[in-house]
Amino acid sequence: MNNEGYIITTDKSGQPMPTQYNLATGEWVDYHPGEKKPYNCGKCHTTGYSEDGHQDGREGIVGTWALPGIQWERCHGPAADHIAAGGDPSLVEVNTSAELCGQCHIRREATEIPAKGGFIRHHEQFNELLASPHADFDCVTCHDPHKKAEFSIKLNCSPCHSSVVAAFEGSTMQKVGMKCTDCHMPAASKSAVKFGPYQGDVATHLFRINTDPTASMFTDDGAFAKDFVTLDFACLSCHKDKDINWAAERASGIHSLGK
Template sequence: MQRKWYVFLVVAVFVLAVAPVVLAAEYVGSAACKKCHEAIYNDFIASGHPFKLQKASEARYRPLPLPKTWNWEDISYVIGGVNWKARFVDKNGYIITATKRGKPIPTQFNLATGEWVNYHPGEKKPYKCGPCHMTGYSPEGHQDGLEGIVGTWAFPGIQCEECHGPASAHVRSPRKAKPKVDRSAAACGKCHVRGDKNKIPASKGFIRHHEQYQELLASPHGNNLECVDCHDPHKKAVASIVQSCSDCHADAAKAVANNIHGQSRIDCIECHMARATKSAVKFDQNVGDIRTHLFRINTDPNYTMFTEDGKLAKNALSLRFACLGCHKSRDAAWAAAYANQIHPK
């Protein structure tokens, strides 16, 4: 009996000794991806995703001014600073909203206009945007020990692994350990959403930013298209387009090609993806700085795109955005007379 137990223990020890060790997946950084995926990496690094948050030591070499009284030695991180706007995080982890002595001043720098604007002037603003601005975010603790930062992360910004998962196993064994690939709109919707996915928050006459998922769901394409059907997620917004409207809407495209809009090379998106969203600036009352993904246009001149309190957008663009952003001297009644003649529905 003792001999049987002895043999059993020897076999058990041998099995455990030769069994493969399953290591927990770890984040290794986008530079590790570059070794095999250099072309994709180069496209991706030129987009805005990796720079949602940058260490001051890296961002200081970009042509960014700083809020009054502050210098780079006072800054721990820069929020954005690539496409629309830049905000700054101090050495305690709080978003800067005032001078170093506490006087409220404009502290958000808008890149398109070169202007400083208010961002919660004088308030004490913790940095709690980690779930959508970071790779490998955890709500526990404070990054770098800075009390104003809520949570910790593996890497700042949206790196490859935020969408494809921790890559340590894939780097060790590329053929056996495949990265996560989720092509659903919901994957993008983890961040391109604001609150309830079935509502579209608005403010001051524009859709609020990072709500593309909500807009898509409310649009005619919400049930049959994923973001990647039109976009390459590794590239900048304009360069990312992999499919044009005419690929699916051939009749409408043909009709437009033969009218004044087509002859003037006015693209579908100028009307159906008008800049009805504002991230940093509005160029006038009908033109924000981000294109909408609602697509549908309501051609009733009396249609109002926002709820009475202005806090929510409806599921279609008004003629104010679709037409009057270009035809600035006209009104909705004029636009309505022409809108239904542009192409077949």
């Protein structure tokens, strides 16, 4: 941010330039280049947020907050009584609903899945989950919310999908080390960069795969995603030299491929 609290989108002379640093690639990428971009992000990225006023008196920052980042009290509520009572666990608010996470892991209406440039946009896990076959699940059914995503999975797919697991066991795909999520949760969402035409940088939570090679994951205007993953996203990020018809001919019975 600059001293007025606006997100920097240009170089010193005001020329648009890439200003978002991507840890995954070590490269700078575009972030609304050239726009005058207020920091209106506090609702989801801070604790004790109020939309009134400007943090530290900087006009480009919309609202104020008590603590930076998402800290304990953002999810568990005020903790003064809990601490005064020597850490009494009964005085901690524990809300396990997907709606709690959906206060931030959402974009616009929960009933739609905004998309752009051939990808689902990021922070839409709640929108996606509601459109998926796991719509009745809470996020904490699968995630320990205190951990980074890759270490947070406390329940994997196996216990609930035992017949698929049995089919998969010993298959070509299983032997080369593939996981259920490689096909069912491909990076069909994009936060900062795409790594290929069907490979963004955030895993989707739609789970269901549509094997029709003529199906499109997006509405005709490209503004929204539907409620399934198509085979281009499920297969072609790895099988780069193949096309969707190749994938469609091989999709049925894929779990037990090579057995």
